[in-house]
Amino acid sequence: MPLISIKNVTKIYNTERGRTVSLDNVSLDVEQGEFITLVGPSGCGKSTMLNLVGGLLMPTSGQVLVNDEPVKGPGPDRGVIFQQYALFPWLTAQENVEFGLRLQKVPKKERAERAMHYLSLVGLQDFANALPKELSGGMKQRAAIARAYAVHPSVLLMDEPFGALDALTRVQMQDDLLETWEKEKRTVVFITHDVDEAVYLASRVVVMSPRPGRISEIIDVPLAYPRGEEIRLSPEFAEIRARVWRGVHHHE
C-alpha cells in the first residue's frame, strides 16, 4: 500500500478571467520512505499538488489518500515547509518548534527536550532563544524544518524551500537536508524548479508540464544515499540530469 495515493485528481480554479485547469487527471503513488521531487515550469500545478496532499486545497474531482485515508484538511501527520519559512516572528526558534507540540498537549519538559533534539538535528542548538529576525535565511528554513519534524509527521511536504536562498547556501542546505533525512527517515515530497536540486535529492523525479498541469514523466534516480560531491559530479548524475532537463524543457 502506497503512503500517498493521488487518484485521477483534477483541480480547476474559477477566477474572474475564467477557468484554469491547474491539474488535469493526475495520478501518483508515493511509497513509504521515498524522497520524491516534483519539477516543472511555473503553472504546471506542482504547488497545487502539494497543497492537495497537505489538505490546504480540495480537489475538484478525484481522490487524495494518505495512509489509506482521504485527506479532509490539514493535519500534523503531514508537515509542510514553505518557501517563505513561515516562522512565527514573535516566537523564538525553540518556541516555534514547540508550537505544534503544544497543540498536541505534550508536557512542557518533553516539549523542550524534543525541540532541542530537532534544533540540534538541523544544527541550530545554539540559536534556540534567537528570534527569527536574528537568523539568516538558511537558518530560518532549518528552524522551519525542525518545526515540521518535531510533530513526527509521516510525510514532509516542501514547497520550494530553498528557492529564496543564494546558490551556495542552497547547496549546503541540500546536503544538510539529506543528512537530516537519513538520520530520521520521512516520506518527502519536495517541489523545485531547479533540475540539479531535483536530481540530487530524489529517489524519483516527477516531471510535470503546464497548461493543463500533468505528469509528463517519472524518472528513477538509482544513485545510493548518502550523496555528496562525488555523486554530484559523477557521469551517472549528469546523465539523469540531462534526461530530467529534456523532460522539463521539452514542453516549454
Next chain:
Amino acid sequence: MTARKAEPEALTMATPTAVAEDTEKGERSLKGLYVITFFLGIGIWTLSAVLSRNALIPTPIDVVASFAELIANGTLWGHTVTSLSRVTTGFLLGVALAIPAGFLMGWYWLARGLLEPWIQFFRTIPPLALIPLVIVILGIGETAKIFVIFLAAFLSCVLATFQGVRNVDITLINAARVLGAKDFTIFTRVVIPASTPFIFVGMRVALGASWATLVASELIAAPTGLGRMMQQAAQFLQTDRIVVGIIMIGALGFIMDRLLLLAERRLTRWQETR
C-alpha cells in the same frame, strides 16, 4: 553561517554592526541638536515677547511664575487630575471596545458587513461635531465628556485593528493549520500577536484624538479641568496661565504617547526592522 546578533534595545536590529554604529553616532549628534533647538526656541519666544511690547504676550519667565503660583495654591493639580482621568477613562473604554470590534470585523464577514458602514460613516464626523447633541442628551456632566472622548478613541482604533487582522500573512495561518491548529488557536496564537503592531498604531492615534477632544469638551462646560482653567484665565486675560495649560496638555500627551511607544517596543520587539 553566522547569526547577526544585535543588542535587543537597538532600533537597527537587522542591520550589520557597521551600520548600527553609524546610526548611534547619528542619534548622539541629534540629541545635542535637541538641546540646542530647545534653548533656541525659548530664546526666540523671549525675544519676540519682549520686542512686541504687548503685555498680553507672556515671556517664559511669566509662564514659569504662573506655573509656580498654580502649583503653590494647589489648583493646577486638581485640574490636571480631572483632565487626566477623563482622557484615560475615555481612551481606555474606547480602545477596550475597539480591539474586540476590530477583531470581529477582520475575522467574521457578518460583523464586517454590519459594522463597517457605520464606522466608516462616523469616522468622517469629527467627534466635536457631536458635542451639541451629546450635551442635550447626556447633559454637561462627566458622562458627556467621557462619551465624546470614548467615541474619538474608539473610531480611530477600531479601523487600525481591523486592518491589522486583514493583513495577517496567510502563510502564517497555513503554517499553524498544518501543525494542527484549529480556528480558535489560530485566532489567539497567530492573529492576535500578528496584529499587535497595528493595534499599537491605532492606540497612539486614539490617544491623540482623545486629548484633542478633551480640551474642546472642557472648553464648553466644565467646573474643573485644564481646558476649563484656560477658559477661565482667558476671561481675566491671564495669558501666562493659558500657556501653562497648553504646556501641561502637550507634556501629558507626550508622556502618555512615549509610554505607549515603550510598551509597543517591548511587545513588538520581534518585528523585522528595515
